Amino acid sequence: KGHSSTLNGYRKSCWYEEEIEENLRWSFALNSILHTGETQYQDIALLDTKPFGKALVIDGKLQSAEVDEFIYHESLVHPALLHHSNPKTIFIMGGGEGSTAREILRHKTVDKVVMCDIDEEVVEFCRSYLVVNREAFCDPRLQLVINDARAELENKEESYDVIIGDLADPIEGGPCYKLYTKSFYESIVKPRLNPGGIFVTQAGPAGIFSHTEVFSCINNTLRQVFKYVVPYSAHIPSFADTWGWVMASDTPFTLSADEIDLRMKQRIKGENKYFDGKTFTSVSTLSKAVRRSLDNETHVYTEGTAKFIYGYGHASAYKHNQA
Amino acid sequence: KGHSSTLNGYRKSCWYEEEIEENLRWSFALNSILHTGETQYQDIALLDTKPFGKALVIDGKLQSAEVDEFIYHESLVHPALLHHSNPKTIFIMGGGEGSTAREILRHKTVDKVVMCDIDEEVVEFCRSYLVVNREAFCDPRLQLVINDARAELENKEESYDVIIGDLADPIEGGPCYKLYTKSFYESIVKPRLNPGGIFVTQAGPAGIFSHTEVFSCINNTLRQVFKYVVPYSAHIPSFADTWGWVMASDTPFTLSADEIDLRMKQRIKGENKYFDGKTFTSVSTLSKAVRRSLDNETHVYTEGTAKFIYGYGHASAYKHNQA
Amino acid sequence: KGHSSTLNGYRKSCWYEEEIEENLRWSFALNSILHTGETQYQDIALLDTKPFGKALVIDGKLQSAEVDEFIYHESLVHPALLHHSNPKTIFIMGGGEGSTAREILRHKTVDKVVMCDIDEEVVEFCRSYLVVNREAFCDPRLQLVINDARAELENKEESYDVIIGDLADPIEGGPCYKLYTKSFYESIVKPRLNPGGIFVTQAGPAGIFSHTEVFSCINNTLRQVFKYVVPYSAHIPSFADTWGWVMASDTPFTLSADEIDLRMKQRIKGENKYFDGKTFTSVSTLSKAVRRSLDNETHVYTEGTAKFIYGYGHASAYKHNQA
Amino acid sequence: KGHSSTLNGYRKSCWYEEEIEENLRWSFALNSILHTGETQYQDIALLDTKPFGKALVIDGKLQSAEVDEFIYHESLVHPALLHHSNPKTIFIMGGGEGSTAREILRHKTVDKVVMCDIDEEVVEFCRSYLVVNREAFCDPRLQLVINDARAELENKEESYDVIIGDLADPIEGGPCYKLYTKSFYESIVKPRLNPGGIFVTQAGPAGIFSHTEVFSCINNTLRQVFKYVVPYSAHIPSFADTWGWVMASDTPFTLSADEIDLRMKQRIKGENKYFDGKTFTSVSTLSKAVRRSLDNETHVYTEGTAKFIYGYGHASAYKHNQA
Numbered sequence A, B, C, D: 001k002g003h004s005s006t007l008n009g010y011r012k013s014c015w016y017e018e019e020i021e022e023n024l025r026w027s028f029a030l031n032s033i034l035h036t037g038e039t040q041y042q043d044i045a046l047l048d049t050k051p052f053g054k055a056l057v058i059d060g061k062l063q064s065a066e067v068d069e070f071i072y073h074e075s076l077v078h079p080a081l082l083h084h085s086n087p088k089t090i091f092i093m094g095g096g097e098g099s100t101a102r103e104i105l106r107h108k109t110v111d112k113v114v115m116c117d118i119d120e121e122v123v124e125f126c127r128s129y130l131v132v133n134r135e136a137f138c139d140p141r142l143q144l145v146i147n148d149a150r151a152e153l154e155n156k157e158e159s160y161d162v163i164i165g166d167l168a169d170p171i172e173g174g175p176c177y178k179l180y181t182k183s184f185y186e187s188i189v190k191p192r193l194n195p196g197g198i199f200v201t202q203a204g205p206a207g208i209f210s211h212t213e214v215f216s217c218i219n220n221t222l223r224q225v226f227k228y229v230v231p232y233s234a235h236i237p238s239f240a241d242t243w244g245w246v247m248a249s250d251t252p253f254t255l256s257a258d259e260i261d262l263r264m265k266q267r268i269k270g271e272n273k274y275f276d277g278k279t280f281t282s283v284s285t286l287s288k289a290v291r292r293s294l295d296n297e298t299h300v301y302t303e304g305t306a307k308f309i310y311g312y313g314h315a316s317a318y319k320h321n322q323a
Helices: A069-083 A097-107 A119-131 A132-139 A149-155 A182-192 A215-223 A257-267 A278-284 A286-298 A316-320 B067-083 B099-105 B122-129 B132-137 B149-155 B182-192 B216-225 B257-267 B277-283 B288-296 B314-319 C068-082 C100-105 C119-127 C132-138 C151-157 C181-190 C215-223 C257-267 C277-283 C288-296 C315-320 D069-083 D101-103 D120-129 D132-140 D150-157 D182-192 D215-223 D256-266 D275-284 D288-296 D312-317
Strands: A014-021 A024-038 A043-049 A053-058 A061-065 A089-094 A112-118 A140-148 A162-166 A193-205 A230-237 A241-249 B012-023 B024-038 B043-049 B051-058 B060-066 B087-096 B113-115 B142-146 B160-166 B195-207 B228-237 B242-250 C014-021 C024-039 C044-048 C053-058 C061-065 C089-094 C111-117 C141-146 C158-164 C193-205 C228-236 C240-250 D013-021 D024-038 D045-047 D053-058 D061-065 D089-094 D111-116 D141-147 D159-165 D192-203 D227-237 D241-249
Touching: A024 A119, A024 C315, A043 A119, A043 B149, A061 A069, A061 B132, A069 A097, A069 A162, A069 A193, A069 A230, A069 A241, A069 A257, A069 B216, A089 A149, A097 A112, A097 A132, A097 A162, A112 A119, A112 A149, A112 B228, A119 A132, A119 A140, A132 A140, A132 D053, A140 C089, A149 A182, A162 C141, A182 B051, A182 C068, A182 C151, A193 A215, A215 A230, A215 A241, A215 A286, A230 A278, A241 A316, A241 D192, A257 A278, A278 C158, A278 D111, A278 D275, A278 D288, A286 D275, A316 B149, A316 D101, B024 B122, B043 B122, B043 B160, B043 C111, B060 B067, B067 B099, B067 B160, B067 B195, B067 B242, B067 D182, B087 B099, B087 B149, B099 B113, B099 B132, B099 B160, B113 B122, B113 B149, B122 B142, B132 B142, B149 B182, B182 B195, B182 B216, B195 B216, B195 D013, B216 B228, B216 B288, B216 C111, B216 D101, B228 B277, B277 D141, B314 D192, C014 C053, C024 C119, C061 C068, C068 C158, C068 C193, C068 C228, C068 C240, C068 C257, C089 C151, C100 C111, C111 C119, C111 C151, C119 C141, C132 C141, C151 C181, C181 C193, C181 C215, C215 C228, C215 C240, C215 C288, C257 C277, D013 D288, D024 D120, D024 D256, D053 D312, D061 D069, D069 D101, D069 D111, D069 D159, D069 D192, D069 D227, D069 D241, D069 D256, D089 D150, D101 D111, D111 D120, D111 D150, D120 D132, D120 D150, D132 D141, D150 D182, D159 D182, D182 D192, D182 D215, D192 D215, D215 D241, D215 D288, D227 D275
Parallel strands: A089 A112, A089 A162, A112 A140, A162 A193, B087 B113, B087 B160, B113 B142, B160 B195, C089 C111, C089 C158, C111 C141, C158 C193, D089 D111, D089 D159, D111 D141, D159 D192
Antiparallel strands: A014 A024, A014 B012, A024 A043, A024 B024, A024 D024, A043 A053, A053 A061, A193 A241, A230 A241, B012 B024, B024 B043, B024 C024, B043 B051, B051 B060, B195 B242, B228 B242, C014 C024, C014 D013, C024 C044, C024 D024, C044 C053, C053 C061, C193 C240, C228 C240, D013 D024, D024 D045, D045 D053, D053 D061, D192 D241, D227 D241
16 A cells, blocks of 8 residues: 555655755755754754765754765865974864864874864764764863853963864854954954964855855955965865865965975874865865955954844855856 | 854755655655665665654555554455454455554454465564554464465465455556456455455545546456445545545445444444544545546456556556546 | 766656645646746746646645646535525635636526635736636626725625635634634624525635644634534645535525535536535545544634634644544 | 645745755756757756756756856866967867857857757757857857767868867766767877867766766776876856866977966957966866876776776765775
8 A cells, every 4th residue: 555656666765955055955865864962052963864974964954974074174174284383282163073173183293182162962962973083082182171162262371373163154143153253363363373373264165156155254354364364165065065264374374285295294194085285286276256256355254243234145145256 | 064054943854755646746854764674575664754753664655654544544444344244354465564453453343363464574574663553463363474465365265254455556567466356356355255245455546636546447346346346535644645445245335324333332442533434424425526437447457458458657647537 | 068867767857846734845846837926915826737737826835726626616616506595696705816706607596706806916817827717707797806805895785695715724913814703704794695695615724634723713613603514625636635615504504415416407507527416425524533623623713812822833733633 | 725824934936956866966946947848869948047047957957057157168168278279170079058169269269160969959949048159159150060979070071179078978878978988089089180189078077976977987088098188177066066077188288377367368258257277277186085086097988898897876976985
């Protein structure tokens, strides 16, 4: 009984579905729903998807997929740590998933990593279920702090060689907006960097259209505060988009591709899958369209003006840059 | 990181999706995928769906959903058993899910139920996971046989008061086609019915368009073989369609709604949710459109002619009856 | 270029998708999008769907599909007109699509039909594009009024043999709620019925679970006001549900199935596809589950109490009646 | 009537849906279905999508979307034409959409473009409906030939400065497989290139996983035949993937980014949106993962061995490169 299936096979029947934009959907066939939970701050799920392996989903948005999270995390961590002459102490804003810490801890120079995430339950969830990060969570160099990253940096006197932003995008009214403003970078981040220190942050979608959502503004905000700013981007299949990061410092970034490769060999345990010197050349050389658009960006994230000047228009992001 | 969710909530993200027809889809939000398995004959899954509770899916087709399976199983079992003067022995062709047996075993007159299903692993799966049928599976009156129902009826000499068909639809080339032919009914089923015996079978979709797929042919085939044939149908929400059954005997069906209600009170343990005398009046009185179409049906399922005359056209089923 | 299609065919690619409930979706393959528009009150579209032909969609909800709208409109119109001894004047609240008028105008007894719809643009849209209703729109007996149906009935002195409600469901805060309250029926509808007059209204989903949304409340509200009330329901494939109507009068409904058939022959031009005397027996005999639930319904739609007592819970409708 | 919409808005209801991989779907909200047709060879549709504007779909696969087709066509045409010292005559295999011709015709050096597409009806469809290419279709330098590109090159004696492959991917048994083999490149393409001539072809998906489907094999096949081969890739949002091209010649490719920019200024009418010298640096520098995988590719497309050695596994493409 039940409607009869046709004789020549049947279609995949369980799907994860995400709205990338209001008018754009992305769906993965599912093997299973491994775990679901609800924390004080957000909904969380671990899915086993057919195209991308295990996938961490927070508030209905894919955070990280087993088969390609290395692109995001290698890109977030290694450019900054390799450009630093001798990175010993690292502060992660967010990063509760553990993968950012895992990549940092592969650097032999590193003595201490502070991972500061506000949501203890997400950290516990990831520590329990993400097998690939288990070793990192147990590394004695890792210090886990459950706190708002802004409060933590503001109230403690410690400073760091590299500070890494692994937070949700700066959406006006969203939970992380304040961690992307000019005043935050000026008064809180910069004073906590040691001389020669480097700040790097994930910077949202950086596709040929989607980079106008937040990538170009984060880049423009950082160049108000730091002397040297390097935006870069890479396509992440499970995100259905090119993703962006911005690295900033008052010390210039001068390594050649070969010098990057040399430092990788000297400092990093194990082998990268995605990142090396040539990859950095490629990802830090933006296409004409995005370069122009970043050059012309004038918006700066500030706390006072945010709500007046930033009309968050998720739906129209793909249209911004067409003219 | 990951695409930011909009501020005003996010959409359900995991879905079960079924193609009811080639051009028609039906999707349920999922809580979880409870179990999946593969037997010698078919793929099987138990899902926890938001709109319909736990759902048993075989080969990508919903078989039964927790919240409304009672409509299907009460309709399959009670009309035949109540119209019989004293049903003691019952044979189920298929029925491995256990729900058909559960409804039969509520009848106090019943001494023995033979459930004959070909797929032992499906039976084991359902016995393990369908809590609602656990008691039925343990009832000493139930005798489980793993065999092809046709072979079982053919090779044994036993006969029954009621024989119930709880099998997949008669699709040409499909696994159950031979269990719906005129010769099967004539030479195998009828000889195994005791005097006054009743045969009833599920008979596929019976909606105003979909009844031409198999319902009208099953009805027409049975009226070649039995003197009295009663087709009836009911809407099952999780199937996204009205479903059909056909009851047949050489003894006339003469109970009034009140007589049905009286027998229910005398014979059935517990209370039905869906079926009673008035319900039978309603479901066995077909609409003008379906009545006409059943009257005019000339196709008979036979083994020799099947492949030449039955062009299985799932896709166009909704169009058959429009002219 | 573009992703290569697999060799063995490809899937239908354009779909209409509707959320029947928050957790339940229904999708039709599309041939084309014939027309789209926006009126003062609502969004409107005419689609050409593969499974159901041309489909009228208002505010993202299917209103009527070419292949099965006859079930809805025959069920809305003919029971009331046939039970009336000599229906000459008819008032339609809503009905701008034209199909309700079309069915009424098939009755030879009818002298005058007032169709009172608030949205002139929807009426114009349907008059232009729904070929099947063109003749009805041109019938000299049809009088079209653009107005709120409540105001129209309240402010004019005319009375009618049959008044028909063809409006959106009574959702608290929705546009039509006030046209389903006890006081509306008592003070406005009833005084406008001639002696022996009949009121009938569409009454929302009437499935085994979904009838608790509005069907049982409309039925209960009407039985506070009229002596005789007949709820009935039928499965409409394109709605993915059983639908309900309620007919009410102070004169009893006493026709047998044969008497209905006789009046149909005498009074109606052309032949019905769906409705006849036996069909009425079937659709007006509800299943045990729905009958019980209607008997036990205590809620009455009133203007004062609406917002306090009616918690509109679309999402959980399928769960209401499970216990 | 119809299911009532909830009060706080409703969801987009018409969608285009494509299976990128067997387990991966990509869906765009639709404004309308502009045109559909069926040619001798394929199904064709022009859709108006909300996220990507007008979209050309052939056999259920997106070919080109209004808002981002410039990425594909600038990348296909300009690298080869700019690296050539003085490109006058160009042959396009396929390209019936007209956009490839449009980009070529912007080069002032070009005297003659032969566009050789097998499907006259697709060419007519695009000529009629793709406004953006109308001027190109009327350019007197364009010569349209309806023929199989292989036959056309084989049977005519003419030779060209640049030959461009704008064809469907080389799927074993697919229509274009023979236009990607080593013997085709050796015996048919190469002899038709003038001294210093360049061949370039679209080369399928080139994402971090998907490049193993065909990109790495096309690249490896070409390096069996030409002395200098340059694979490059770019993310195309509407394709939900990074796309690949391979450029090949017996003359080395030696231009710096600045030299490319200079030639662009001298030779190309109007301004590119996407491509310039730096963009070429970025897109022709592949990530570590893809570089490794291309280096290690050993498969060569040949006519004899194709069916034995190439097991086309679309479904598992995203998994190939994970280890």
